Amino acid sequence: MFFDNWSDIGRVLTITAAAYAAIVIILRASGKRSLSKMNAFDFVVTIALGSILASVILLKDVALAEGIAAFMGLALLQLLVTWGSNKSHAFATVLRSKPQLLLADGKFLDEALASERVTRGEVEAAIRKRGHGRVEDVSAVVLESDGTLSVLCEGKASDCSALRSVLDPRETSR
Amino acid sequence: MDASKLFFDNWDVIIRTIIAAVVAYAGLLLILRVSGKRTLSKLNAFDWVVSVALGSTLATILLSADVALAEGLLALCLLVGLQWLVARTSIHWPAFKKVIRSEPRLLVENGQFLTNAMHDERVTQADVSEAVRNQGFGDLSDLAAVVLETDGSFSVISHDKAGNRSALDGLKRPPAERRAG
Numbered sequence: 467m468f469f470d471n472w473s474d475i476g477r478v479l480t481i482t483a484a485a486y487a488a489i490v491i492i493l494r495a496s497g498k499r500s501l502s503k504m505n506a507f508d509f510v511v512t513i514a515l516g517s518i519l520a521s522v523i524l525l526k527d528v529a530l531a532e533g534i535a536a537f538m539g540l541a542l543l544q545l546l547v548t549w550g551s552n553k554s555h556a557f558a559t560v561l562r563s564k565p566q567l568l569l570a571d572g573k574f575l576d577e578a579l580a581s582e583r584v585t586r587g588e589v590e591a592a593i594r595k596r597g598h599g600r601v602e603d604v605s606a607v608v609l610e611s612d613g614t615l616s617v618l619c620e621g622k623a624s625d626c627s628a629l630r631s632v633l634d635p636r637e638t639s640r
Numbered sequence: 641m642d643a644s645k646l647f648f649d650n651w652d653v654i655i656r657t658i659i660a661a662v663v664a665y666a667g668l669l670l671i672l673r674v675s676g677k678r679t680l681s682k683l684n685a686f687d688w689v690v691s692v693a694l695g696s697t698l699a700t701i702l703l704s705a706d707v708a709l710a711e712g713l714l715a716l717c718l719l720v721g722l723q724w725l726v727a728r729t730s731i732h733w734p735a736f737k738k739v740i741r742s743e744p745r746l747l748v749e750n751g752q753f754l755t756n757a758m759h760d761e762r763v764t765q766a767d768v769s770e771a772v773r774n775q776g777f778g779d780l781s782d783l784a785a786v787v788l789e790t791d792g793s794f795s796v797i798s799h800d801k802a803g804n805r806s807a808l809d810g811l812k813r814p815p816a817e818r819r820a821g
Contacts, residue, residue: 477646480646481646484647507668507669507672507680509680509691509695510668510672510680510691510694510695510698511695511698512695513691513692513694513695513696513698513699514695514696514698514699514702515699516695516699517695517696517698517699517700518699518702518703520699521699521700521703521704522703525703527705528703528704529645529646529647529648529649529653530646530647530648531647531648531649531654532649532653532654532657532703533703535654535657535658535661536657536660536661536699536702536703539657539658539661539662539665539702540661540665540698540702543661543662543665547669560673561669561673562673563673563676563677566677579731580731582676582677582678583676583678583724583727583728583730583731584678584681584683584727585730585731585737587744587810588683588684590807590809590810591683591744591787591789591790591791591795592683593807594744594785594787594789594795594797594807594808595789595793595795596795597775597795597796597797597798597801598797598801598803598807599784599785599797599801599802599803599804599805599806599807599808600801600802600803600804600805600806600807601806601807602803602804602806603803609677609678609681610677611677612677612680613677613678613679613680613681613682613683613687614681614682615681615683
């Protein structure tokens with residue numbers, strides 16, 4: 467339970483060094499985007515990458531090459547999906563849900579809240595996190611496609627240019 | 641143990657890993673797209689745990705030979721499905737919501753530490769001061785409120801942004817201290 471044998475320890479040391487190096491190289495090659503949290507999916511992939519690293523280090527029946535294959539597979543798929551989303555707008559709309567307005571000019575949009583399964587309490591918490599105490603002062607709260615809530619507080623919702631794609635379905639945002 | 645096996649087993653497992661990666665990735669993408677943005681939000685602690693579990697399940701599908709793809713995909717569907725059910729029920733049934741999620745808690749009001757609340761939530765004054773500094777405030781008396789949210793983060797609200805405090809409405813606090821905007 468506490469100690470098996472030195473060859474296992476040696477194995478962990480060797481594999482950790484090699485796997486770590488491999489991961490640094492793969493991530494460096496695939497660019498910042500692999501670890502960004504720009505859409506809902508990036509976060510899950512990041513966790514999966516960490517979990518793969520842990521399995522490679524500790525599980526004896528997972529050889530380093532498999533771990534690297536899994537790692538490269540995920541990094542490549544991520545690359546492919548983000549590249550595709552940038553090239554084709556149709557592809558992006560299929561993959562990413564559109565951001566949804568939940569509160570406009572201080573008023574909760576109850577239908578949107580219900581369809582996105584977000585409670586008023588969660589929206590209020592997001593407003594508090596941004597340091598605001600007055601719901602009526604908030605021009606818009608948007609549920610972004612990565613699941614975060616954006617809180618905007620300047621002017622009227624219809625004047626906010628960052629809300630274009632949310633307010634008008636014809637406007638495109640990639 | 642054969643040292644070369646550490647680094648490379650055989651091509652079969654590599655190919656299996658790559659096929660599993662493509663199928664599981666596509667499957668997860670589909671499941672998440674259908675279930676909506678809410679699934680991966682981190683609006684409360686439970687959302688976080690499910691997101692991490694999804695990532696970890698994905699990794700296990702790729703690497704573990706004794707987990708068939710179908711089992712893995714089923715696990716992903718179940719996690720997302722349960723999360724959907726909980727969020728859905730919380731919306732329609734407040735009593736359920738109370739059981740599932742903790743309430744946000746006021747820790748500082750009008751520049752004063754609420755020691756009882758802090759004691760209940762096992763938060764020290766140092767923790768709160770750190771959150772306050774994180775938000776760029778140096779003077780506690782500038783603050784209308786510090787709230788411990790259900791996802792474990794702190795909200796720091798200064799007097800000049802507190803307004804009529806309608807975003808603080810749901811919080812437990814003595815009614816006498818409630819101010820009109």
